[in-house]
Every structure is written in C-alpha cells, then in structure tokens.
Amino acid sequence: MDRPVQETMLLCLADDTESTNPIKEVDFFSQNRRQDVAEGRQGDAEDSPAHGATYVHTGLDLLTVNSQASQEEEKPKNKLTTLRIELIRVRDENRRLRSMMDQLTQSYTALQCQLLQVTRQREHEICPTQVGGICVSVPEGESSAHQFMQPHPTRMWSINGNSKDDDDREHSSSLNISSNNHSIIPSAERVDVFSGGNNSPMPMQESSCADTSSDLPRRRARVSVRARSNAPMIGDGCQWRKYGQKMAKGNPCPRAYYRCTMAVGCPVRKQVQRCAEDKTLLIATYEGNHNHPLPPAAKALANTTSAAAAMLLSGSTGSGGFLHPFPHASTMAPLSAFPTVALDLTQSVNPLQQLRQAHPMPPFFMHGHPQKPPQALQLGLQRGAMVDTVTAAITTDPNLAAALAAAVTSIMGSAPRSAAGAGGGHGASSGPHVVPGSPQLPKSCTTFSTN
C-alpha cells in the first residue's frame, strides 16, 4: 500500500506549507478514496459517502462479476445460479475488502498523525527533509493492517513492526517506513484526510523516532464528548471496564475511569463525568488509541476522536492561533494539561435518525472552512496557545450531527443488563471481536444518548 505513505506525505506537505505554499487542499484519496466510498456504498446502504465520488462498483470484484456476466450470457439458465453464487461470494469478498479498507484507513490515520507530527517538528526544529525512513509508531492494531495490504500491493516500504510496550500503557509497534516516492498532489480539491480512521485519539508523542517529542513527554490528546444522557455512561460501541472512580474537585459528581476491554492490551481509557449542574450532561473523555478493530458503531466516534486528536496533536506541538471553526465551539473546562478536543453532542438534532452507519468522516472536517485551506489536519482548527481545548460542535450541522449522533447512538438501544450500574458497564461477556464493517453492533452495555 503506497497510498498511505503517499497521502501521509501529502498531509505533511500541506501542513508544512500551510503558510506559504499554494497548496490548498489535499486529495488524500484521489483514487483509493473512490474505491473506498464505492465499497462503503455497496456494503452498507446506509452509509452516505458525503463526497462527490459515487461509484456503484467497487472497482474490484464487481467488475469481475459484470464481465463474467457478459461472458456467460450465452448459457443463461444454468449460469444464473452460478452467477448468483458468484455474486454472493463477491459480496462477501467485498465485505472483507471493506474491512480491510477500514483497517487501512485506520493505519492511514495513525500514520498521518505520526507523519504530520514529525514533519511539523522538523519544520520547527530541523529543516524539513525528505522522509526517508521515518520511524513512526503505530498502535498494534494498525500495524495489523499490513496484512491487508495485499489487495493493493504496490510500492514497498519496509515495515518493521515490532511491538514495544511503552512506559505505562500503549502498545505500539514501530513502523519503519521508507517510501521511495511520495508523490504530491499540490492542488487537490478534496480533503478526505480522515475518511476512515478507526482510531480514537492516540498519543503520538512517544512515537516518532524523530523523537522530537522530547519536549513534551507526556502530552496526549484527548477527546471529550459531551452528550445528554440519563444513562450512566456513553456507549460508543466499545466495551469498558471501570477501574476507578474519584470525586472530582469542583464537582459533586464522581468521575469514573474506564478502560477498553474489547481487546486485551487496548490502551484506550475513558473517563466519564457528569456535569455538576446539569446532571443529564455526560462528558466522556477518551484517551488512547484502540489496538483492535472496532465495531462500526464505535468507529463513528473513533473516527471523530481520531481526527480531533490528530488535529490537536498536530497543532499542539507548534504554536498556534486560535480559532473555532465551529460555530458552537466552546471551550470546555480544561480537563487537564492534555490537549483536548471536545465534541458537543448535546444540542444535536434528533438522535433518532435512522442513520446507522458511522459517518465516514469526522465531523470536524466536514466543516471545512471554505476559504481556509484544509491544510490537512489543520483544517481551521487551531490549537490554543493558552487553551488547549478546542470544541468542535458538530451540532451546527444538523445532518452531520445527526449522523454522528445516530451512529453513536445506534448502540444505545441495547443497554442490556449491567449497563445499569453507574459504572456502566460492560456485559460480562467478553467483547467479541467485531470486525470493522460488520453491521452488527456489539451488545455492549454502554449506552449513549445524544440527548
């Protein structure tokens, strides 16, 4: 898969040159993207690719089918069944491909983040050099995506994935990516940067071999989601286990700490707190990056958070102006020293939309400033010099908000049993590995309510 690299590079470039270069927008998926969309379409009807590309065929196997169909026209009857079978097979394959795609995009996101950061730092510290053999670390989950690279075998970058255990949490595998050529698409139109990232925010500091991150050793991005809910916890499609609870200082309501239990080593943490005044207001803060495939429901949020985190991280490193790309943007109470992106679902439209599929794109980017060059991740978001918290209120866009809300909510209906406990919970049943792309939602306990 050369794409990722390529695109990542694009990302970096866009980022680097945000001030001077004419590069306005980057088409990260100039080609693949379309496939992506197409696939998405095929598999999940609900999915609404918000991007121009509207291919009906996956461009992969469907074509095959078609051609076959034409070939076999002569022998109608018998072949019909054959074709059907074939069709089924193909569908299946497409599904698989889609999940692969998910994986890939996931790793894209991660890589993009990494690279972006690296580039940024180089930009600031060293002179920007070619990205020969950058060493980035990507959560294990992502690295697993390598296995999916076959469908689009192309360039070769050497990837050495060796998982290491970072200090406290985070299993990450360091990828040694040396790409030969990363083409640049100077003036692309679309900015599908995070079209499919599956990841929650991830701390990228510790990663880069560029290790420029030395200065801020512990900086991790967080993404907090605000939602109105009576349920004790926001369900995001993941399974969480409570590992602690504390009385927050200025808040009568305790803060609960959860960790993701969908996969053994998943480093993702989450803390849930209820707003002091408005008890119906839940604030969930995510930290870390999932190292395992996520159910579609979870992906919605994950995508968003991932993107958000990426933005933050990319930005937080440098200085930065401050601006709220989103109308409803509001700075939340700074949860901590960590850069935090806040998603505000509280005012979301009606969450009961039928949208089931996670929106392919994080809302942030959907709000791209028309005039403001998306600058890759930057997209109008500014890291606050003083405030590291940026709130992206997707609410402004009814459709988007609805989409996201719905996606997130989708899991909600199922708050089975233990969901009750203030802990939220998570059914005793161990989380089945839900394959990305699988339409089914985990019967996890977590409940979410966007209102």
Next chain:
DNA sequence: CGCGTTTGACCGGCGC
C-alpha cells in the same frame, strides 16, 4: 465461582 464494580490506598506530577 468467575467476573465486574466498588472503594480506599497508592503514586507521580505540580504548585507553593
């Protein structure tokens, strides 16, 4: 009896 939650102890960072 296994598993998840509860809850106080513990730890590291940070400000004074």
Next chain:
DNA sequence: GCGCCGGTCAAACGCG
C-alpha cells in the same frame, strides 16, 4: 519539601 490532586491499583464486595 510538602501537600494537593488527578489517575491508577488492587483487595473486597456483589451479582449472576
């Protein structure tokens, strides 16, 4: 150096 505080650990507890 000390105390505060956020965050995590882990033993105890409770539920199915």
